[in-house]
Amino acid sequence: MRAKFFIAVVIIGVVAAAASFITYRFQETARENNDNTTTTSVASVRVGKTYGQATVGGPFTLIDQDGKRRTDADYKGKYMVVYFGYSFCPDICPAALYNMTQAFQEMSQKELKNLAPLFITIDPQRDTTSNLKTYIQNFHPSFTALTGSQDQIDKAAKAYRVYAKKAKPDGTSTEYLLDHSSIVYVMDRQGRFITSFNHQTEPEIIKQTLRKIIE
DSSP: OHHHHHHHHHHHHHHHHHHHHHHHHHHHHHHHHHHHHSOOOGGGOOOTTOOOSSOOOOOOEEEETTSOEEEGGGGTTSEEEEEEEOTTOSSHHHHHHHHHHHHHHTSOHHHHTTEEEEEEESOTTTOOHHHHHHHHTTSOTTOEEEEOOHHHHHHHHHHTTOOEEESSTTOOOSOOOEEEOOEEEEEOTTSOEEEEEETTOOHHHHHHHHHHHHO
8 A cells, every 4th residue: 555655646746747847848938939029128239240140131122102213222321220011001010110100200310310211011012102102101201111023022021031921812802911020120231130129119129229229
């Protein structure tokens, strides 16, 4: 009896330990995932000669809201603040653009001259130049909205590691949503990646981070 009791206690102990370990790992994973999706803090931004390790960014040839051909070379010498989205986006894109607008409104004209805020559509089928011109007027006037052929957009999105896919790819309706990543990329004067925000990053953090970068 004692042996059976002892064995039962050992088994219960092992199961409890395993459960505790699994719970711990689950909590750690959740914490790590949460850390990866939280807003960027000023202290975490790497400035100067230290840049992100991932290869992000690259050449592009697109058309702005006024029908003018634009390439990445047009923005060399400025810090590009790049966001990929689309004008029919119901929530995430407006939130990201609004937060950037709030940040830019708190910055001086001298500071803004160092920036090139770009909104690149991932939905060229609907985001024509005229449509983007109307849409981008809802946000800060420093924004340039860019569109192009599907191939041009795909190349730019690939260079910036952007995920974009129709929510209902088999549908033929022009009323559709897109699943997409929501990252604001900050690039240096030579087009190299410095840091990033997401659509939930507070305007104050965006402002302070950009000031730290251009100072």
